[in-house]
Amino acid sequence: MGNRIKLFREQCKMTQDELAEKSGLSRPYICNLENGKCTVVKSTTMAAIAKALDTSVSKIFFDD
Numbered sequence: 001m002g003n004r005i006k007l008f009r010e011q012c013k014m015t016q017d018e019l020a021e022k023s024g025l026s027r028p029y030i031c032n033l034e035n036g037k038c039t040v041v042k043s044t045t046m047a048a049i050a051k052a053l054d055t056s057v058s059k060i061f062f063d064d
């Protein structure tokens with residue numbers, strides 16, 4: 001999951017700080033997500049990240 005968040009973030013040419021600001025999450029939390037340190041993510045968090053990256057939750061978190 002974390003590597004997909006990072007992939008989408010980099011495709012959007014966005015830093016972790018920018019993603020954090022747009023999603024309303026903290027940069028350390030984004031970093032932990034990308035590094036696989038968080039294994040359980042709330043649906044509201046998924047939605048905030050997807051919206052900030054201008055894509056759907058399913059594309060980031062569920063597509064293969």
